[in-house]
Amino acid sequence: SFACLYFWWLYFWCFNYTRIASHSVYQRIARTLGHMTNLPAAFLLLPACRNSFWESVFGVPFDRAVKYHQYLGRITHFSLTLHMIFWFINW
Numbered sequence: 001s002f003a004c005l006y007f008w009w010l011y012f013w014c015f016n017y018t019r020i021a022s023h024s025v026y027q028r029i030a031r032t033l034g035h036m037t038n039l040p041a042a043f044l045l046l047p048a049c050r051n052s053f054w055e056s057v058f059g060v061p062f063d064r065a066v067k068y069h070q071y072l073g074r075i076t077h078f079s080l081t082l083h084m085i086f087w088f089i090n091w
Contacts, residue, residue, distance in 0.1 A: 030086035040075040
């Protein structure tokens with residue numbers, strides 16, 4: 001479900017949002033990647049604590065939640081790095 005939400009988020013920011021679609025290619029990619037960083041960063045905080053409310057809601061044990069936390073951190077770091085690279089290219 002996260003992958004579906006992620007690709008819908010990508011489609012929305014890259015193609016449907018008119019304020020981004022009117023810019024140059026590199027600036028559009030940079031702006032889209034900046035918004036794409038927000039989604040995994042928001043989910044990054046959910047599995048961060050032991051015995052949290054979200055752990056009981058989703059039924060995920062803490063050991064697996066740490067794995068999800070690490071994957072989301074890597075996705076966030078990767079998209080943020082690409083965002084900075086494309087802004088530098090555009091600049």
